[in-house]
Amino acid sequence: MAKNNSLNKTTARNHRRSRTKFTEDQLKIFMKAFNQKPYPGYATKQKLALETNTEESRIQIWFQNPRARHEVQKRSEPEKDLEASQDQDHPEEKIHGREDRRCHTSYTSSQLHTLITAFTNNPYPGIDSREQLAKEIGVPESRVQIWFQNQRSRFHVQKKRELDEPLEQKQDQEQNLCDEGV
DNA sequence: TTGCTAACCTAATCACCTC
């Protein structure tokens, strides 16, 4: 699914956020929460953030990683998983019992203007640029990161659609010729 | 050098809002 990052992308990127070193106590709290609820809602993540003195966005990332590792492990040990799945997996929770989400962020036209300008200049901003932007428009850095992710995603879809359009037109023309018996 | 894992990515989907 994930594609290899091109050289251009790498050079366009400033740099990553410095790697967080969680303490043993923090990890203990995260693990306990993960065992109880691998898909915590916003309120739970906020609570954990307060309890461990960590940013909520770091909690979100932290939960993503063990979930992914858990899935990889499940695939490599399918027979073990059969036993474990009954008490450790919560597919029903994943689908139906989802907790609350973060409130929908609404951007003003001037905030969007700033974001779009920045996106045009660099669609892969590093942590410094994201933080600067966040400060400029008055939203958390994690929201800026999500905005860029969504924007890139939709940009790729739009590009693909534009590339597919001439192909579809050609296919339509060919179909018409077939229908006419040419 | 290697293994672990935080950070980050895309693509798909969910869910809310506006029209």
Next chain:
DNA sequence: GAGGTGATTAGGTTAGCAA
């Protein structure tokens, strides 16, 4: 309802750091 868009997810890669 449909379309736009922010939030969340799965599943993958990249890169920092300790052993």
